[in-house]
Amino acid sequence: MRAAVYRGAGDLRVEQVPVPETGPSEMLVRVEACGVCGTDIKKIQKGLLPGPRIFGHEIAGRVAQAPRGGRFREGDRVVLHHHLPCGTCFYCTRGLFAQCPGYKRNGTTAGFEPSGGGFAEYVKALDWIVARGAIPVPDGVLPEEAAFVEPVNTCLKAVRRAGVEKGQAVLVVGQGPIGLILNQLCRCAGADVFGSDTLPDRRDMARQLGVAAVLDAAGDVPREVRGLTGGRGADIVFLAALGQGALDQAIDAARPGGRIIVFAATSPGETARLDLGALCAAEKEILTSYSSSVDVQDEAAQLVFGREVRVRELISHRFPLEQAAQAVEVASRPAPGVLKVVLQVAPRRDSEVSL
Numbered sequence: 001m002r003a004a005v006y007r008g009a010g011d012l013r014v015e016q017v018p019v020p021e022t023g024p025s026e027m028l029v030r031v032e033a034c035g036v037c038g039t040d041i042k043k044i045q046k047g048l049l050p051g052p053r054i055f056g057h058e059i060a061g062r063v064a065q066a067p068r069g070g071r072f073r074e075g076d077r078v079v080l081h082h083h084l085p086c087g088t089c090f091y092c093t094r095g096l097f098a099q100c101p102g103y104k105r106n107g108t109t110a111g112f113e114p115s116g117g118g119f120a121e122y123v124k125a126l127d128w129i130v131a132r133g134a135i136p137v138p139d140g141v142l143p144e145e146a147a148f149v150e151p152v153n154t155c156l157k158a159v160r161r162a163g164v165e166k167g168q169a170v171l172v173v174g175q176g177p178i179g180l181i182l183n184q185l186c187r188c189a190g191a192d193v194f195g196s197d198t199l200p201d202r203r204d205m206a207r208q209l210g211v212a213a214v215l216d217a218a219g220d221v222p223r224e225v226r227g228l229t230g231g232r233g234a235d236i237v238f239l240a241a242l243g244q245g246a247l248d249q250a251i252d253a254a255r256p257g258g259r260i261i262v263f264a265a266t267s268p269g270e271t272a273r274l275d276l277g278a279l280c281a282a283e284k285e286i287l288t289s290y291s292s293s294v295d296v297q298d299e300a301a302q303l304v305f306g307r308e309v310r311v312r313e314l315i316s317h318r319f320p321l322e323q324a325a326q327a328v329e330v331a332s333r334p335a336p337g338v339l340k341v342v343l344q345v346a347p348r349r350d351s352e353v354s355l
C-alpha cells in the first residue's frame, strides 16, 4: 500500500509499505479521509520523534477486516480514536484522562511505531481501540466530516473544562479551524461569543458561523471586548492562537476573576512571558486543556454527525495521499484561504456524494 512515511525532521515521503497484519482482535480499516492536525505538523516539522513513523490521527474509513463476532463488519464506516485511557488509574479516577500513563500509548498504526497511521491507505486499530475507540459513522456523513470527531472532542473537552455557561461572554482568540469549532461549541452552550483574528477571511468565516462580534486582532481587542461587555471584559477567553501578542490580548480581555484557557500550545518549548502581577491582582485564572476525553466521545460524534457543529465549511484544502508533504506544508502556516487541510485518501463512493 501507499503511505506518507515520516523519516525525520521535515522529511515526509510517500512510499510503498506492507499493509498492516492484524491479529484476531484487531481491525483493519481502509482510510478514506484523515485530517492534518497541528500536533502532527509540529512533530513532523520539528522532528520531535524518531522516524520512521506514519502519522495522521483524525481518521475516517471503512472496515476492511474485522474481528470475528465483534460489533463491526467489513464495509462498516468508522472513525478511530488513537488514544484511550485505562479508566482505573489515579488520573482516570480524577477525570484527567489525557494524563493517564496508558493514554500515551498510541492504538492505531499503519506500520512502524504506532503514531496514528491515517496518512496511509490502510490503518490497523489495536484491540483496545476496536473495543472502545471505534465509532460507527451514519450514512450521509462524509468521511472528511467524520474525521472531525477527534478535533471536535478536544474542543468540547476544553469548553467543559472552562465551564462555559448560558449568558456568559466568551472571546476566542484565533479563528483557525480550532477557534471556529470552539466558537460553535460555546454558542451551543448558550454563550455570547466574540472571535478575533488578523486574517480577514477567517473573520468572515467566523461571521458566517454565527459569532456575535468579530474583531480584528491587529486592533485593540481587549478594549473592544470591554465595550461589548459593559466595561467588564470576557468571562472566559480561549487562546487558540500562538504568540506573545495573542496571549497578552487574551489575558487583558478577560474580566477580573475571568478565565483564560490555553489550548494552542502542545509541545515543550512554546514559551511566553506572563505579567503575574496583572494576573494575580485581578484574580484571573489560567487553565489548560489538551487532547481528547472519553467522557465527551459520544457527544462530540453526535455534534459532528448531526451537523450541529458545522465542520465541512472549515475544509479549505483536500489533498490526495501522494501530496501529503504538500498538505502538511500548506496546513502549517496560517494564511489567507487556508483553514482545515484534509487528506482524501480513498476516492469517494457515489453513494456518499448525495449531500
Ligand SMILES: [Zn+2]
Binding pocket: 037, 038, 039, 057, 058, 150, 151
Ligand atoms: Zn488532532
Ligand SMILES: [Zn+2]
Binding pocket: 085, 086, 087, 088, 089, 090, 091, 092, 100, 101, 102, 103
Ligand atoms: Zn488511566
